[in-house]
Amino acid sequence: MTIQDLSQLLINKSFTISVAESCTGGNLSALLTSISGSSVYFDRGYITYSNQAKVDMLNVQTASLKSFGAVSEQIATEMVKGVMKNSNSDIGVSVTGIAGPTGGTKNKPVGMVCFGFCIQDKCFSITQNFKGNRETVVASSVDFVIQTLVDELSA
Numbered sequence: 001m002t003i004q005d006l007s008q009l010l011i012n013k014s015f016t017i018s019v020a021e022s023c024t025g026g027n028l029s030a031l032l033t034s035i036s037g038s039s040v041y042f043d044r045g046y047i048t049y050s051n052q053a054k055v056d057m058l059n060v061q062t063a064s065l066k067s068f069g070a071v072s073e074q075i076a077t078e079m080v081k082g083v084m085k086n087s088n089s090d091i092g093v094s095v096t097g098i099a100g101p102t103g104g105t106k107n108k109p110v111g112m113v114c115f116g117f118c119i120q121d122k123c124f125s126i127t128q129n130f131k132g133n134r135e136t137v138v139a140s141s142v143d144f145v146i147q148t149l150v151d152e153l154s155a
Helices: 003-013 027-032 051-058 062-068 073-085 134-154
Strands: 017-021 042-047 091-097 112-119 122-129
Touching: 003 027, 003 134, 017 027, 017 051, 017 073, 027 042, 027 134, 042 051, 051 062, 051 073, 062 073, 073 091, 073 112, 073 122, 091 134, 112 134, 122 134
Parallel strands: 017 042, 017 091
Antiparallel strands: 091 112, 112 122
8 A cells, every 4th residue: 555545544534644753754754745635634743763752752751661662562652642642633653773883782672663643532552563675664664654554544
């Protein structure tokens, strides 16, 4: 599926979307707004690369960051809930991960990316492990969001 497919689904359902990005650094927002007419569905994007930005902009709890680390489904969930609270969007997405080439550990390797999704009242999180260099991990993360949203909105 492509961004065109997602764009059409959002327009057809009259849904708006807002996102919070960490490791993707705005690439998801850039793709979502690359379609002419995207102002109909794209509300806002937060680039919360630092932990402090996650706390300040998305109401992520400092205690959660200390307990689970920034790359965790718990933080992805808190991020997406912050998106939903701070916007009037029908859909919220969050992305936090380790794009590499540095920063990975045994328990959280390079390529580990955690996602949070809220589609109206249905919220869920998921972790994926992508292979490849930094650019590949970022691109794979963005593609995963698009595919997941198309699948969810087509169901």
